[in-house]
Amino acid sequence: MNGAQALFNALTNAGLDTCFANPGTSEMQLVYEMGKSDAVRPVLCLQENVVTGAADGYARMANKPAFTLLHVGSGFANGIANLHNAGRGNVPIVNIVGANATYHQPNFPEHEFIGGKITEVAGAVSHWTREARSAAEMGILGAEAVSQAMIGSGRISTLIAPTDCHWDPAPDAPQAVAPAPTSRVAGSTIASAAALLNNGRKTGILLGTHALREEGLEIAGRIAASTGAQLLAETFPARLARGEGRVEVQLVPYFLEMAQFFFAEYEQIIVVGALPPVSTFAYEGSPSHKAPPSCEISSLATPDFDVMAALADLAEAVGASDETSPRCQRVEPDQPQGVLTAAAVGQSVSLLMPEDAVLVDESATAGMDLFQQTVGARRHEYLYAIPGAAIGNGLPVALGAAVASPERKVVALQADGSGMYTNQALWSIAREECDVTIVIIKNDAYAVLNVELARVREGEPTEKMLSMLELDRPTIDWVSISKGMGIPAVSVNTAEEFHLEFEQAMAQKGPMLIEANIAQDLQPVVDLILQQKAARAEQES
């Protein structure tokens, strides 16, 4: 047995059966092992941010990690942004990264970085990083990588595997590793939270990671019903059980100004499986925190703890009955007509999306309307594509979710600017014949930046400023791009056209892309921000 075989056995013995891959020369020994075996389904992706994003989407739906196969430091680097998204969403991924032979690294061949080692780069977006130094380590490190990925709500493990560790002989011994323990929240912490819930103050329970899945929401709903607390969801949920019959939660808004309004009434927040709510960006003269200073924030469990056990313990501590807080009701809006807006897209999606679909959301500014419109859809799993706010994960997550859940319809609501980042995912979706309907929400701009520019500019934006934010010269023809990678596609301009095409997509299996040319008016958001800016300026003077 050689090191590559030992590693491959360790990964498959630990239950991994799916590999998203973009291999190179240094990974050929693993390609060879995988190619000889029936134990793993390899999915080739044409750029590494598709590889890592697909592994993210897969794990969110499969509840276990896939492993990635990445080519040396630069290949890993190409996949960092979506590993960052997965890591911030506490989604488990096991990365296997080839590297130069241990003895060849000091010769500084082309793939070696000029200023540091890949271990340092990998460590920035991995909870656990190791570089094998001999073939004998390959099996045990592979098993450890899986074990470490399963801690808490999920983690990123990265094993760097130099080529000589692949081809050198390795011991035959089984390499099972006991699961790494996930910490239970202490009884005193549970009791404190229970006391807070009984103190009569206006309380929000801010849920994240596994607390937002069906089982978590059921328990949280019982706690809320018995205490009068409001259930809130983190702004960027990796997976949220949603739609008809699911316990209802309020999403914390993205924009600081809206979030401040949202939190204004709360006196205390208890965070469960999430982090305290801070603004994604700081703005000059504005606070960092979304909740007011008067609102006390306490943490029941960060995502590293056993979040489900913490919720169950809390339910018991508050003596929760079987009754839950309100559930989402099915809403059947009128079939939308006329101008194609984000809201109209949302209405058609809400009307037509089948039960137990997966809704992947990277719709950016259009998402505010889309999210509102789809709360009354049939029961579904909602995956916010980018928990780490790094754009370009929607199409990869859709690919991975479809590979994990071939029985579910996957609907990807994808903004155009973000979608271009990883358009290569279309090819893998076509190749794997995934049942994915992609809706490109096309506004020909990085529209959010028009909002953000309003915060810093004096006067109107110049043509040159807009040239750095707008995508309309030339306009991108997503139908052509999609067909170029093997996915049939149509372009629509009215609510009626969209409804018809989306209806057909829902009625069939297999990949389909709809370019939805939407009309969008973000002026109300800009106005809100400018009003607050003016108010601050007046206060200061």
Next chain:
Amino acid sequence: MNGAQALFNALTNAGLDTCFANPGTSEMQLVYEMGKSDAVRPVLCLQENVVTGAADGYARMANKPAFTLLHVGSGFANGIANLHNAGRGNVPIVNIVGANATYHQPNFPEHEFIGGKITEVAGAVSHWTREARSAAEMGILGAEAVSQAMIGSGRISTLIAPTDCHWDPAPDAPQAVAPAPTSRVAGSTIASAAALLNNGRKTGILLGTHALREEGLEIAGRIAASTGAQLLAETFPARLARGEGRVEVQLVPYFLEMAQFFFAEYEQIIVVGALPPVSTFAYEGSPSHKAPPSCEISSLATPDFDVMAALADLAEAVGASDETSPRCQRVEPDQPQGVLTAAAVGQSVSLLMPEDAVLVDESATAGMDLFQQTVGARRHEYLYAIPGAAIGNGLPVALGAAVASPERKVVALQADGSGMYTNQALWSIAREECDVTIVIIKNDAYAVLNVELARVREGEPTEKMLSMLELDRPTIDWVSISKGMGIPAVSVNTAEEFHLEFEQAMAQKGPMLIEANIAQDLQPVVDLILQQKAARAEQES
């Protein structure tokens, strides 16, 4: 004045006038400054590896850096692979990367990495990395970043700029920084090299970085003519002056087995502006070095030294006359006919490419033939896209080279698998109306990996192995993709069709893409490798 203005002034005062950008919220203040000014041309790119690769191509032709504008850690990460290429090619780039406000970083908002800071990630592919800690530092750090990028043959500078350092007040003082000195090679080292050149042994002068530009080759040619040494070029030259009238150099082959054959006759190698020639990858049972152990390698100047001065000093030390070693002769092959091979593409390119064109090469396995066929082309600049061997830089480099050299025709020979990595560059090429002819060398595979798999497999490859190397299910329609991003495109299948389309592309200005469906036979390379493998196995038994 605020920090963003101080930084912008520092960059423009240092002579920078081009910015490749993909900004986000934390860079809006710089978008605003750039948008108010005439001093800088911003070029929007739809993914950061296009941004950094375009900055690479720009600097290779402009002989000064562009600056990039990148959005926080994940945006920087997306651009790492091509920064790695530029860094390994010693091409100057100045990166400006937005970051969370200094006081907001500890709140761990979404863009903060899990386990490390962006400074460590940036440091892996930058020669110089700083994070501003106050607005007062922005100007001086901007000036230093440019100065540091200009050391030696060129370096990567990265300045991380938190948002509060943009909006806080900054001093008005001018921020000029003296150029950082580039080390001269010591006289004793020159004398040693001169002595080697006179010892009567079979000698190769292995040239890299600026030694391969026109001025460098002229001096090297005089040294070669007076000493009988052979001029060699590093395998992956960032820029090589080539074609009719240029001093001829022999490129060191990529594949180890071919390189060993190439170096077999040499007794000593003197390296100038390059590194000693090692194999890109180590292989089981094979040496790391391309030259035999009996061949002595000495370094006259690494790329950090003043390479041109070293060459001039060496020419004087050996008493070189004005006579040079042989120059490339114009070769006008017959117009190719029939099956479209890489060689046929090369012949048409050689026949038709106008004088002073820029030939960007990321043709991968097809490059062996293409490089041979274009040595007799008209005078041109040859840019090997990926000095760091990280695929996906050809289209970005073509974009950047065209922005730097609007008077030159740019021809990009681009392999299909690598081209997909950064296909987004097509949009910027269309938008900037670049005079670029892109030839997609389409073989529907990561063909090099078929060669590399042969090294490790026993028996024939399985379907499953090939599924990780081949791109033919579905085949990629580059014409559709290209049109989708605004570049007219055609697909050709014969040598005659290619010749006709390429001829038309050379006769017009503006972007054009030709999908060249080539027939390729790599079996001779596989056979060579398998022969050597068998010979090693026999030796061992």
